[in-house]
Amino acid sequence: MHDIARYVRPVAPKVAGVEAIEIFNRDPTLTAMPVIDDGEVLGLLARQKVFLNFSRQFGHAVFARRPVSRLMSSSPLIVDAGMTLDELRHRVINEAPTALEDGFVITKSGRYFGIGTSLGVLRLGMAQTESRARELAEAKKAAEQASAAKSRFLANMSHELRTPLNAIIGFSEMIATETLGPHHLPRYKEYAEDINGSGRLLLDIINDILDMSKIEAGHFILESNAVEVSQVVQGAVRLVGDRAGKKGVGIDIEMPDGLPDACADVRAVRQILLNLLSNAIKFSRPGTRITVHVCVIREGLKIAVSDQGIGISKDDLKRVSDPFFQVENEMTQKEQGTGLGLPIVVSLADRMNAKFDLESEEGTGTQATLILPRAD
Numbered sequence: 404m405h406d407i408a409r410y411v412r413p414v415a416p417k418v419a420g421v422e423a424i425e426i427f428n429r430d431p432t433l434t435a436m437p438v439i440d441d442g443e444v445l446g447l448l449a450r451q452k453v454f455l456n457f458s459r460q461f462g463h464a465v466f467a468r469r470p471v472s473r474l475m476s477s478s479p480l481i482v483d484a485g486m487t488l489d490e491l492r493h494r495v496i497n498e499a500p501t502a503l504e505d506g507f508v509i510t511k512s513g514r515y516f517g518i519g520t521s522l523g524v525l526r527l528g529m530a531q532t533e534s535r536a537r538e539l540a541e542a543k544k545a546a547e548q549a550s551a552a553k554s555r556f557l558a559n560m561s562h563e564l565r566t567p568l569n570a571i572i573g574f575s576e577m578i579a580t581e582t583l584g585p586h587h588l589p590r591y592k593e594y595a596e597d598i599n600g601s602g603r604l605l606l607d608i609i610n611d612i613l614d615m616s617k618i619e620a621g622h623f624i625l626e627s628n629a630v631e632v633s634q635v636v637q638g639a640v641r642l643v644g645d646r647a648g649k650k651g652v653g654i655d656i657e658m659p660d661g662l663p664d665a666c667a668d669v670r671a672v673r674q675i676l677l678n679l680l681s682n683a684i685k686f687s688r689p690g691t692r693i694t695v696h697v698c699v700i701r702e703g704l705k706i707a708v709s710d711q712g713i714g715i716s717k718d719d720l721k722r723v724s725d726p727f728f729q730v731e732n733e734m735t736q737k738e739q740g741t742g743l744g745l746p747i748v749v750s751l752a753d754r755m756n757a758k759f760d761l762e763s764e765e766g767t768g769t770q771a772t773l774i775l776p777r778a779d
């Protein structure tokens with residue numbers, strides 16, 4: 404309140420009303436005057452009220468010679484100079500709404516310090532809003548820089564990790580397939596297969612992180628071309644066929660001939676399908692089937708991946724597309740993943756102007772639907 408207090412010379416309670424009028428007349432900017440006796444604030448003479456009283460019929464006759472103590476409000480709002488603007492607002496609203504017109508008294512260590520007005524409060528509020536806006540803008544800039552640095556770090560890290568990983572995957576495959584000659588002990592072949600499998604998994608995870616950070620940083624540039632959806636679907640199903648087979652899960656493709664092309668980025672569509680299929684396989688029980696259904700609808704080309712797996716509860720369904728979110732159950736604990744598959748799907752679909760939707764019923768299965776715009 405320091406900044407808005409204006410020192411106004413106090414008047415004594417015995418001063419005549421007409422003198423108050425004269426002081427107000429001499430200084431048109433004066434909103435109010437404190438009435439103080441012996442250092443004690445007795446009341447506040449508000450300009451508006453004083454003039455109002457004098458302008459009434461017989462007002463002059465009644466008040467001119469009487470002491471100002473008859474004209475003052477005897478319970479004005481009194482606040483300490485250390486009070487914050489928010490506290491002041493609170494008190495004005497709840498205790499003293501008239502302080503907006505009349506002004507209020509500011510004290511420091513219990514002694515009169517000055518007068519505050521609504522104009523002063525407004526000015527201080529505007530100055531504070533402006534400095535807060537400036538602080539927020541600076542904080543936002545700092546956060547954006549930190550986020551860009553994080554994305555750069557992730558991209559570099561992923562790149563540095565992928566190079567040695569490719570050597571691990573390549574050489575372990577050579578050892579597992581006994582390219583240079585058979586092993587004396589068959590266990591070496593098993594170990595090499597394990598190394599190879601783990602390496603591939605790690606590569607998947609790193610690729611997910613890299614993709615997500617690229618998408619977040621806006622470096623994942625998508626093209627929009629005519630895409631032959633049947634080719635991409637068959638390719639993706641072929642790629643995950645091994646994994647599905649090992650788990651005892653079958654995949655059916657239902658797709659009519661002569662489908663029109665979609666307008667999309669072929670890499671993105673492939674990635675979306677692979678993520679959806681890998682989830683469908685991961686959360687299916689052996690002996691069940693997954694269906695990839697493609698058809699033409701009014702909005703474009705619809706690709707639906709349905710499974711008969713464990714499903715997702717209503718509450719979790721709202722959160723599965725948040726980065727790193729995974730439903731906690733024995734299956735997610737047993738299976739690998741980072742929780743980035745669906746967020747990547749959602750971001751990629753969004754960037755292609757495609758629609759993505761996930762429906763699920765716990766215990767029954769899940770259906771993921773992607774609708775791509777048509778090329779023509």
Ligand SMILES: Nc1ncnc2c1ncn2[C@@H]1O[C@H](COP(=O)(O)OP(=O)(O)O)[C@@H](O)[C@H]1O
Nearest residue numbers: 682686714723729730740741742743744745769
């Ligand atoms: N087809 C599905 N069936 C059951 N749960 C699923 C399915 N797809 C996704 N989920 C749930 O959503 C979570 C997030 O999926 P995703 O982002 O692909 O991450 P991740 O596969 O790495 O766990 C999964 O951990 C799982 O709990």
Ligand SMILES: [Mg+2]
Nearest residue numbers: 682740744745
């Ligand atoms: Mg996944």
